[in-house]
Amino acid sequence: xxxxxxxxxxxxxxxxxSANQLGxxxxxxxxxxxxxxxxxxxxxxxxxxxxxxxxxxxxxxxSLRQLAALPAVADFCLQxxxxxxxxxxxxxxxxxxxxxxxxxxxxxxxxxxAYAPRGPLGLIWVDAHLDSHTPDxxxxxxxxxxxxxxxxxxxDVLLTQILSPKPKxxxxxxxxxxARSYEPVEVERLQSLGVRVYWMRDIERLGIAAIFTxxxxxxxxxxxxxxxSIDLDAFDPHDVPAVSAPEPHGIFLGSFLAATNVLxxxxxxxxxEFNPTLPGSEQTAQAVLQLMNRLL
Numbered sequence: 001x002x003x004x005x006x007x008x009x010x011x012x013x014x015x016x017x018s019a020n021q022l023g024x025x026x027x028x029x030x031x032x033x034x035x036x037x038x039x040x041x042x043x044x045x046x047x048x049x050x051x052x053x054x055x056x057x058x059x060x061x062x063s064l065r066q067l068a069a070l071p072a073v074a075d076f077c078l079q080x081x082x083x084x085x086x087x088x089x090x091x092x093x094x095x096x097x098x099x100x101x102x103x104x105x106x107x108x109x110x111x112x113x114a115y116a117p118r119g120p121l122g123l124i125w126v127d128a129h130l131d132s133h134t135p136d137x138x139x140x141x142x143x144x145x146x147x148x149x150x151x152x153x154x155x156d157v158l159l160t161q162i163l164s165p166k167p168k169x170x171x172x173x174x175x176x177x178x179a180r181s182y183e184p185v186e187v188e189r190l191q192s193l194g195v196r197v198y199w200m201r202d203i204e205r206l207g208i209a210a211i212f213t214x215x216x217x218x219x220x221x222x223x224x225x226x227x228x229s230i231d232l233d234a235f236d237p238h239d240v241p242a243v244s245a246p247e248p249h250g251i252f253l254g255s256f257l258a259a260t261n262v263l264x265x266x267x268x269x270x271x272x273e274f275n276p277t278l279p280g281s282e283q284t285a286q287a288v289l290q291l292m293n294r295l296l
Contacts, residue, residue, distance in 0.1 A: 008296050009087050010035075010095045012057030013080055016275075017069045018102035018143035019244045023275035028057050028097045030276045031288055047293040052095070058083065060099075066141035073102055073143050074158035080106030081113070081163045088114035088268065093296055097288075098272035100244065101131060101231050104147040107270045109162040111227060112169070121267065122219030123151075123169055125176045126256075127231040128247040130197070132186040139183065144244075144273075148174070149186075152193060171195045173223055175215040178203065178234035181247045200249065208251060209259040216262050225267040230291065232273045232284065240287045241280025243273045253287055257294050269295050 012028025032054050058080050062072035080096070080103060087094045088111045096107045108123065115121050125131075131148040134155035138145055143159075150159040152174070153167030160167070171193040180200035190197060196218065198211045219226050233243040236250040271291060274284055 006051055007053050007091065008051055008093050008095055009053050009055045009091050010097055011055055011080065011083055011087065012097050013099035013103035013106065013272075014057050015060035015073070015076060015099040015103050017060055017062055017065055017100075018073055019100035019273070019275075020140065020142050020144075021244055021275070023277035024098060024100040024244055024273055025060070026276045027099065027274040027288075030281075030285060031097050031274075032057070034285060034289065047289075052292065055087065056083065066143070067135055067138075070135065070143060070156060071158060074105075074156075074162065077103065077106030077109065077159070078162050081110035084108075084110030084268070085114045085163065086110075093266060094268045095292060095296060096268070096270040098270065098274070100144040101127070101229075101272040102144045102147055103272060104131075104229050104270060105150050105159055105162055107268070108151055108168050108227065108229070109164070111268050113163050115225065115267065119224035120170060120173055120222070122173045122223035122226040123175070124215060124219070124226060124228045125174060126178055126228065126234045126251075127176065128178055128181050128200075128233040128250060129231065129245065130176065130179050130182040130186040130190060131231075132189050133183070137185045148176070149189060152195070154189060154193075173219065175219060177208075177211060177215065178251050180249065181245075200251075203251060207259075208255050209262075212259040213262050225265075226263070227268040227270070228263075228266055228295065229270040230272065232271065232287070235287070240284050242275050242278040242284035244275050244278075245273070253290070257290060260295055263295070266295060
């Protein structure tokens with residue numbers, strides 16, 4: 001085994017301007033500090049934290065918010081995409097630590113570009129929200145409500161054409177898991193495109209293990225690899241409290257971690273919307289470390 005094959009590089013994506021409140025931009029620095037300390041306080045006592053190697057933290061520096069920040073957010077995502085493309089050609093796995101969920105437009109634009117010669121990637125989007133607004137139909141103006149639509153080629157060209165003018169994912173290569181808070185326009189968009197969505201009511205009816213097994217089989221059949229983008233608000237706030245837009249009655253963290261055993265390997269993992277300025281920060285940081293160790 002090559003040395004590079006056991007190392008998991010981490011890119012910090014320090015962006016909070018796209019969320020409904022600031023704070024997510026502080027998450028990468030906190031997680032980096034825990035890793036540099038050897039994560040002695042982690043519940044994952046048997047974890048080999050030395051395999052995680054922090055590469056760099058890219059920061060979105062604009063003071064603008066909502067749609068006024070769109071050009072700056074697009075530039076930030078281009079920087080992130082350039083970095084993830086480079087790392088995805090060198091390492092079999094990588095981790096992007098956000099930041100608000102708008103960072104996904106940069107993360108996956110780069111990784112998809114790196115894998116393009118091999119074939120299409122599949123994406124598991126774990127989120128309480130659909131994140132499928134565009135600047136034309138958003139009510140809040142928050143850009144973190146737009147990344148999935150943008151990756152599917154829907155919305156402003158500054159966001160949809162990062163690194164490439166093509167949509168980053170085909171609709172049949174995306175699965176959303178855990179959605180329970182959304183607007184009708186988002187549902188209509190994803191339904192018209194043909195994106196498979198497992199609602200929270202599906203998880204309650206079938207169980208998260210059955211959902212994951214079905215989702216992985218569905219994506220594996222037509223892609224060369226699977227990535228996962230996690231918005232921490234997908235989880236129940238009792239398990240993961242310090243998130244920007246919490247929604248009640250979410251996925252239980254323990255059940256999720258057990259269910260992901262069906263994943264043989266991820267090409268990349270992205271964790272977003274951890275807001276360390278909110279109550280429950282320590283508990284949420286532990287959840288992040290658990291996800292990192294179990295999924296990679």
